[in-house]
Amino acid sequence: MRRQFVNDPHDVVREALEGFARANAHLVRWDREGNFVARAQPAAAGKVGLLAGGGSGHEPLHGGFVGIGMLDAAVPGAIFSSPTAAQFEAATRAVDGGAGVLHILKNYTGDKLNAGIAAEIAAEDGIAIERVLVDDDLATDFEDDRSPGRRGTAAVIAVEKLCGAAAERGASLADLAALGRRVAEGSRSLALALSPLAHPGESRPSFELGDDEIEFGVGIHGERGIDRRPFAPADELARQLVEPVADALELGEGDQVAVIVNGLGATTNLELQVVFAEVARRLDARGVQTARALVGPYLTALDMAGCSVTLVRMDAETLALWDAPVRTPALTW
Amino acid sequence: MRRQFVNDPHDVVREALEGFARANAHLVRWDREGNFVARAQPAAAGKVGLLAGGGSGHEPLHGGFVGIGMLDAAVPGAIFSSPTAAQFEAATRAVDGGAGVLHILKNYTGDKLNAGIAAEIAAEDGIAIERVLVDDDLATDFEDDRSPGRRGTAAVIAVEKLCGAAAERGASLADLAALGRRVAEGSRSLALALSPLAHPGESRPSFELGDDEIEFGVGIHGERGIDRRPFAPADELARQLVEPVADALELGEGDQVAVIVNGLGATTNLELQVVFAEVARRLDARGVQTARALVGPYLTALDMAGCSVTLVRMDAETLALWDAPVRTPALTW
Numbered sequence: 001m002r003r004q005f006v007n008d009p010h011d012v013v014r015e016a017l018e019g020f021a022r023a024n025a026h027l028v029r030w031d032r033e034g035n036f037v038a039r040a041q042p043a044a045a046g047k048v049g050l051l052a053g054g055g056s057g058h059e060p061l062h063g064g065f066v067g068i069g070m071l072d073a074a075v076p077g078a079i080f081s082s083p084t085a086a087q088f089e090a091a092t093r094a095v096d097g098g099a100g101v102l103h104i105l106k107n108y109t110g111d112k113l114n115a116g117i118a119a120e121i122a123a124e125d126g127i128a129i130e131r132v133l134v135d136d137d138l139a140t141d142f143e144d145d146r147s148p149g150r151r152g153t154a155a156v157i158a159v160e161k162l163c164g165a166a167a168e169r170g171a172s173l174a175d176l177a178a179l180g181r182r183v184a185e186g187s188r189s190l191a192l193a194l195s196p197l198a199h200p201g202e203s204r205p206s207f208e209l210g211d212d213e214i215e216f217g218v219g220i221h222g223e224r225g226i227d228r229r230p231f232a233p234a235d236e237l238a239r240q241l242v243e244p245v246a247d248a249l250e251l252g253e254g255d256q257v258a259v260i261v262n263g264l265g266a267t268t269n270l271e272l273q274v275v276f277a278e279v280a281r282r283l284d285a286r287g288v289q290t291a292r293a294l295v296g297p298y299l300t301a302l303d304m305a306g307c308s309v310t311l312v313r314m315d316a317e318t319l320a321l322w323d324a325p326v327r328t329p330a331l332t333w
Numbered sequence: 334m335r336r337q338f339v340n341d342p343h344d345v346v347r348e349a350l351e352g353f354a355r356a357n358a359h360l361v362r363w364d365r366e367g368n369f370v371a372r373a374q375p376a377a378a379g380k381v382g383l384l385a386g387g388g389s390g391h392e393p394l395h396g397g398f399v400g401i402g403m404l405d406a407a408v409p410g411a412i413f414s415s416p417t418a419a420q421f422e423a424a425t426r427a428v429d430g431g432a433g434v435l436h437i438l439k440n441y442t443g444d445k446l447n448a449g450i451a452a453e454i455a456a457e458d459g460i461a462i463e464r465v466l467v468d469d470d471l472a473t474d475f476e477d478d479r480s481p482g483r484r485g486t487a488a489v490i491a492v493e494k495l496c497g498a499a500a501e502r503g504a505s506l507a508d509l510a511a512l513g514r515r516v517a518e519g520s521r522s523l524a525l526a527l528s529p530l531a532h533p534g535e536s537r538p539s540f541e542l543g544d545d546e547i548e549f550g551v552g553i554h555g556e557r558g559i560d561r562r563p564f565a566p567a568d569e570l571a572r573q574l575v576e577p578v579a580d581a582l583e584l585g586e587g588d589q590v591a592v593i594v595n596g597l598g599a600t601t602n603l604e605l606q607v608v609f610a611e612v613a614r615r616l617d618a619r620g621v622q623t624a625r626a627l628v629g630p631y632l633t634a635l636d637m638a639g640c641s642v643t644l645v646r647m648d649a650e651t652l653a654l655w656d657a658p659v660r661t662p663a664l665t666w
Contacts, residue, residue: 005604019610266599277352
């Protein structure tokens with residue numbers, strides 16, 4: 001049986017937000033009425049406001065990335081559920097400093113719908129809004145007109161970091177939207193699960209896995225992957241993740257990437273470092289430079305064991321933005 | 334069956350160090366010959382060298398805390414095994430800048446023995462060495478002369494941070510040793526496991542737990558705890574951890590503490606925030622001020638699910654040291 005630290009399973013997001021805001025009160029505040037996380041100290045007027053939102057259960061995403069050099073606000077839904085339009089609207093109004101607001105969304109129907117309603121209402125009051133949609137999950141890259149398109153996963157962290165740095169430097173709303181779209185377009189990810197997740201208070205896992213199986217191409221909500229494959233040594237699993245991603249981005253000699261090896265919840269730092277080492281070696285073999293790296297749990301799927309590998313094409317401009325100072329609960333340098 | 338990202342179970346530490354050093358090359362270097370992690374840029378001559386060491390399987394501890402404002406080097410043993418005297422000696426020599434070296438150790442027999450041999454050898458060459466022993470685990474606070482004393486757990490992070498800040502400001506070896514001992518003496522911890530850990534490549538857990546049980550008072554090596562208790566809601570479990578710790582430190586009205594709610598490996602950020610919220614409320618109820626907080630996986634026990642709660646008595650001096658800049662792979666502000 002799966003045991004978790006939980007009181008009322010229906011109240012876990014609110015309870016966690018209380019702890020999160022208190023532990024990080026020097027960086028963020030939780031606006032209980034509007035139900036969003038914002039910077040403890042608002043950004044200077046004239047800066048474009050950056051807002052991300054989506055379901056909870058992916059901590060530290062997105063609230064952990066609110067702070068100087070990254071987001072101005074994050075809108076948390078219930079576990080794996082879209083935030084409401086009212087939340088998006090309240091946060092949009094809160095972070096508008098006169099220069100408009102950028103909505104950074106992962107590609108999920110509910111998030112798009114509710115953020116869109118909020119954008120329409122805010123626009124009626126003269127708030128300029130642009131949207132960047134992140135759709136990096138290669139496992140959902142179907143050539144099918146009825147498909148909702150690729151899901152958004154860990155590339156959203158790169159979009160938030162790079163746009164956050166550019167916004168801090170005074171970039172316009174249009175420039176930020178263009179930058180975000182360029183970063184998203186140059187990013188792809190793949191994930192695999194070694195074990196399924198369980199919802200807070202539930203012992204039933206989200207899917208069943210045999211002793212010698214892994215779930216390949218999983219999303220971040222406990223949904224089944226695209227393929228069930230044999231369990232294998234870490235290096236082999238790392239190759240199954242990185243090679244298709246590098247192929248999709250057509251990476252070759254001289255290209256530069258940022259690598260995100262992201263833990264899905266229950267996978268240890270020790271294991272993620274082993275995976276990263278092989279990912280970097282495979283990129284070496286292609287002549288691709290691992291210019292920057294993040295290795296850790298950044299976008300989780302509750303307590304799933306597994307990881308995702310994200311590659312982000314980088315150039316001189318985005319490398320400088322990556323290196324710009326950032327000061328948030330989950331990312332600081 | 335437990336599945337992990339592992340190649341050769343006997344080589345996992347080396348493989349993870351390769352990934353860790355590469356992902357964090359701007360901050361740390363891995364000295365393969367001496368088998369220790371050191372700062373990428375050595376500290377200025379005249380600063381006391383700070384060195385911590387112990388078994389691996391606790392990542393990000395200790396290598397993740399090497400960098401400006403914290404450790405100069407970290408010595409990793411095999412999984413849950415003491416580093417060798419040769420490793421301690423090589424790292425001690427590497428970080429001595431003429432002002433001596435402080436060994437920060439968790440209270441385990443092998444660590445003490447091997448660091449002690451290294452200290453004797455280095456002392457023969459005129460390197461001044463002091464030791465701070467961290468022994469915060471309240472679960473092992475036996476009144477028994479044959480006991481090896483309390484185990485060292487997450488309070489070591491506070492000792493490393495505070496001594497690291499003081500060393501950066503030019504404190505002498507004697508002053509750092511006194512500071513570290515004072516911090517350790519004012520710190521206590523308790524841990525509980527919701528599920529046991531498994532060693533890399535092994536599916537057999539370190540102990541068995543019934544469906545409605547938790548293991549209370551666990552250490553960080555998969556050893557059994559001191560008590561098997563019923564599984565309970567998060568707030569109740571948080572109280573079982575924080576109340577005895579606050580009692581042991583005789584905390585009351587007006588006291589200030591730093592709180593570390595530490596994930597043991599497979600426990601999510603969401604859960605840790607829920608636990609922290611209740612810990613802070615219990616301290617509120619005593620009139621104890623939660624002056625600073627760390628919530629996350631800082632000292633893990635491979636993939637154990639569970640957490641520890643550490644309280645560290647703080648005063649104006651240690652609060653200033655806590656807030657001093659730090660720039661390491663696992664802790665930066």
